[in-house]
Amino acid sequence: MSDSHYSNQSHLPPYQADHPGPGSAVRPAVPSHVNIAFWLYVAAAALSIVSLIISLATLGPQREAAQRQLEASGQPVSGSTLDAIITAGVVISVIFAIIWVAVYVLFAFFMKRGANWARIVLTILAALSLLNILSSYGVGALQALAAIVATILIWLRPANEYFQAVKASKQGGYR
Numbered sequence: 001m002s003d004s005h006y007s008n009q010s011h012l013p014p015y016q017a018d019h020p021g022p023g024s025a026v027r028p029a030v031p032s033h034v035n036i037a038f039w040l041y042v043a044a045a046a047l048s049i050v051s052l053i054i055s056l057a058t059l060g061p062q063r064e065a066a067q068r069q070l071e072a073s074g075q076p077v078s079g080s081t082l083d084a085i086i087t088a089g090v091v092i093s094v095i096f097a098i099i100w101v102a103v104y105v106l107f108a109f110f111m112k113r114g115a116n117w118a119r120i121v122l123t124i125l126a127a128l129s130l131l132n133i134l135s136s137y138g139v140g141a142l143q144a145l146a147a148i149v150a151t152i153l154i155w156l157r158p159a160n161e162y163f164q165a166v167k168a169s170k171q172g173g174y175r
């Protein structure tokens with residue numbers, strides 16, 4: 001290629017400059033902001049599992065506290081009924097956690113591939129993760145922090161340019 005080819009693309013971000021140009025279906029390279037955000041989202045998902053494990057490990061004392069509270073309020077519940085309620089809660093929590101982690105990681109992969117809709121969904125999920133901030137001895141706070149930092153990264157200029165470049169490559173070329 002001639003030197004004029006490279007000079008004509010000097011105005012493009014680095015992940016666009018190496019690509020042939022209009023009419024090209026080549027996907028732009030993923031910038032570091034997006035890669036870091038991807039791994040932070042994966043870490044946030046893993047921390048959700050750690051949070052669940054901690055919650056399950058501390059279930060015994062929580063059960064006893066719930067039974068004492070029910071008795072103190074004048075609503076005694078048999079041990080077997082309380083166990084059934086707790087078991088149902090555990091099963092629902094585990095199922096929800098598995099779905100949450102799978103969705104989080106799946107959307108992180110879509111975001112890394114340049115899907116703007118996944119970036120929006122991850123922003124909403126990061127906001128929802130704030131509900132978990134006080135749980136599991138600080139693990140919930142770490143999970144929320146990872147999600148927030150990742151969300152900030154995917155809305156900074158290099159990430160915005162990447163998402164625009166991916167969109168343009170799907171439409172048959174760059175602007």
